[in-house]
Every structure is written in structure tokens, then in C-alpha cells.
Amino acid sequence: MTFVVGENCINCKHTDCVEVCPVDCFYEGPNFLVIHPDECIDCALCEPECPVEAIFADDELPEDQQLLLDIAVELAESWPNISEKKEALPEAETWNGKPNKIELLIK
Numbered sequence: 001m002t003f004v005v006g007e008n009c010i011n012c013k014h015t016d017c018v019e020v021c022p023v024d025c026f027y028e029g030p031n032f033l034v035i036h037p038d039e040c041i042d043c044a045l046c047e048p049e050c051p052v053e054a055i056f057a058d059d060e061l062p063e064d065q066q067l068l069l070d071i072a073v074e075l076a077e078s079w080p081n082i083s084e085k086k087e088a089l090p091e092a093e094t095w096n097g098k099p100n101k102i103e104l105l106i107k
Contacts, residue, residue, distance in 0.1 A: 002037040003046060004061050004069050004097045007102050008054035011035055011095035017046035017055060027079040030106040031089060036076035037069065052096045065102070075107060 005017075010032050011037075018033070020024040025039035035046070037058070047055045056062070058069060096100065 001042050002040040002058050003042065003044070003059050003066075004037075004056050004059065004072060005033050005035055006023045006054045006065050006068060007031050007100075008071070008096065009050075010101040010105050012052050012054070012088055012092040013099075014051050014092060015085045016049040016051060018082050019085045020045040020049050020099075021083070024081055024101065025076075028077045028082040029075060029079045030035075032075075033082070033106050034068075034075045035074040037073060037095050039076075052092075065086040068102070073089065074087050 013028075013031060013033060015033065022043060022045070023039055027034050027036060044057070047057070053064050061069065073081045
């Protein structure tokens with residue numbers, strides 16, 4: 001099992017989760033974070049830290065977001081690693097909870 005960042009992170013990008021990760025398996029893009037599934041140790045520390053509830057165990061990832069697991073594998077290979085908390089994106093609160101944000105993901 002691994003943890004996956006869901007679509008609610010898109011255009012929000014809170015980074016509370018990266019601060020608690022003991023293995024630094026988060027990677028940062030312009031408007032989204034991913035967890036490298038081969039580096040995640042399934043500790044679940046990140047899940048409760050996400051203020052927009054965008055982190056899921058892979059077996060609990062909503063059906064319409066399953067492609068985010070494959071996207072995480074791809075993007076974790078090219079995006080930089082992040083291990084310290086940063087400010088969320090300026091419009092984070094506006095985007096929180098909006099549906100169908102996968103198409104807005106900037107690779």
C-alpha cells in the first residue's frame with residue numbers, strides 16, 4: 001500500500017503533509033504535490049495533516065481519481081523533492097472542494 005495525493009490538492013498545494021514525512025517522499029510541481037509510491041513507507045502520518053483531506057491510502061482513492069497513482073509515478077521522477085512546509089497557493093481556499101480539477105494539473 002502507498003498513499004496518494006488526490007485532486008483536491010490541485011491549485012491548493014498545502015504542504016503541511018511534507019513536514020511530517022519521515023522519508024521525504026513528496027515531490028512538488030507548480031500546482032500539485034505527489035507522493036513517490038516506491039518511497040512511501042505507509043506510515044500514514046501525512047494523511048491527517050492535509051487540511052483539505054486530499055491524501056488517501058491507495059485502496060481508498062476515489063474511483064474517478066485512480067489515474068493519479070500513475071501520474072504520481074511519472075511526476076515524482078521529474079519534479080523536485082520537497083521536505084519543508086511552504087505557504088499554500090494564494091487561491092487555495094477558493095479551490096478547496098471544487099470538483100474535476102484533474103484537468104487543471106500542471107505537469
